Amino acid sequence: MMSFINPLGYLLFFCxxxxxxxxxxxxxxxxDATGKQKTAEFDAxxxxxxxxxxxPFYRILTPFVHRLPVPGYKRRVQSYVITAGLENQVTxxxxxxxQITVMLLFGIVGMVLSDSTVTITLSAxxxxxxxxxxxxxxxxxxxxxxxxxxxxVVDMLxxxxxxxLSFNAAVxxxxxIYRHDKDPFVVELYLMDQNIKLGRSRVEALKVMxxxxxxxxxxxxxxILIQANKMGSSIADVLKSQADRMRSERFLKAEKIxxxxxxxxxxxxxxxxxxxxxxxxxGPYLVKWITx
Numbered sequence: 001m002m003s004f005i006n007p008l009g010y011l012l013f014f015c016x017x018x019x020x021x022x023x024x025x026x027x028x029x030x031x032d033a034t035g036k037q038k039t040a041e042f043d044a045x046x047x048x049x050x051x052x053x054x055x056p057f058y059r060i061l062t063p064f065v066h067r068l069p070v071p072g073y074k075r076r077v078q079s080y081v082i083t084a085g086l087e088n089q090v091t092x093x094x095x096x097x098x099q100i101t102v103m104l105l106f107g108i109v110g111m112v113l114s115d116s117t118v119t120i121t122l123s124a125x126x127x128x129x130x131x132x133x134x135x136x137x138x139x140x141x142x143x144x145x146x147x148x149x150x151x152x153v154v155d156m157l158x159x160x161x162x163x164x165l166s167f168n169a170a171v172x173x174x175x176x177i178y179r180h181d182k183d184p185f186v187v188e189l190y191l192m193d194q195n196i197k198l199g200r201s202r203v204e205a206l207k208v209m210x211x212x213x214x215x216x217x218x219x220x221x222x223x224i225l226i227q228a229n230k231m232g233s234s235i236a237d238v239l240k241s242q243a244d245r246m247r248s249e250r251f252l253k254a255e256k257i258x259x260x261x262x263x264x265x266x267x268x269x270x271x272x273x274x275x276x277x278x279x280x281x282x283g284p285y286l287v288k289w290i291t292x
Contacts (some may be wrong), residue, residue, distance in 0.1 A: 051090055051098055051131075058097030065093045065100070077135070083214050084138040085184060095135055103128040143215050146185040150217060151246040153178070153185050158239035167235050168196060188213055202229055217246065 068074070078092030090098075106127030110120035153174060160170035171193045178186040188209050195205040203226050210222040221242055228238045 051094070054098060054101055055094075058094060058101045061097040061100055062093060065097045068096070077132070079214065080135050080139045082212050084135060084142055085187065086135075086138070095131060099128050099131045102131055142184050143213065145183075146188070146213060146215060147217055148250065149183050149185045150221070151243050151250055153183065153189070154221070154239055154246060155243040158236055158243055161236040161239060167202070168193060185218075188218075217249075221246075 074092050074096065077095050081087050081090060081092050081095060103124045104127070107120055107124035110123030114120065156174050156177070157167075157170050160173050161167060165173060171189050175186055175190045175193065191212070192205045192209045195208055196202060200208070206222040206226055210219045213219075224238060224242060225235070227233075228235060
């Protein structure tokens with residue numbers, strides 16, 4: 001049996017490598033169909049290129065993925081895709097199909113490298129789990145980037161509103177200023193503005209933005225703006241106070257990380273530095289005592 005599996009594994013492995021090289025080369029030399037630079041279009045997505053490379057493989061599994069009886073897991077993966085900013089490129093079912101594809105590839109590699117059932121099983125399990133871990137890490141990184149950029153962007157919104165612009169016009173102005181920075185929070189503001197232009201109220205657009213990002217700080221920001229909109233409060237004052245609060249929280253977090261750094265250095269110092277110091281100080285006395 002293994003005499004048949006090994007050549008098949010090698011064949012699939014080299015076919016996959018060849019397809020990967022072909023995709024990278026063809027993607028790098030493919031000309032732009034429009035012949036124009038897309039300077040006017042807002043870049044509202046994150047990069048998921050390495051998943052798209054395997055698209056022909058996991059799209060074959062789409063009918064099978066649709067029949068999987070895991071609605072809760074599908075909803076969680078889809079929410080991760082949205083929060084990570086990948087919804088314009090992949091769907092939750094694509095991620096699940098990609099998980100199955102990578103599981104099969106890693107299982108075949110495990111067969112090629114070892115005859116052990118445990119090794120093959122662990123390889124397949126790693127291939128199944130890795131895309132999910134990558135997606136969750138992508139979501140967390142984007143949330144952290146939004147958290148870091150919120151004070152500066154909200155401060156810019158506050159200045160624009162104080163200068164006489166309406167809230168919607170201020171959002172459009174900020175999006176135009178940060179158009180080429182690929183700031184995820186600005187992307188979310190842009191999507192919120194698009195929802196308002198499509199007919200949704202400001203309250204609904206803010207709620208959609210908070211649900212998309214799934215971040216406590218942004219949820220609080222959206223809730224305060226919704227309350228200010230209902231109570232008729234000054235948006236400029238609310239934005240300014242929110243920017244000051246976010247900047248203070250970011251400063252306190254940086255102080256906390258700095259204070260924890262000294263504590264985290266204790267273990268490396270005790271393990272690596274202190275023994276060297278003791279050897280340098282007491283080493284000569286120990287050698288003199290041994291040699292008499």
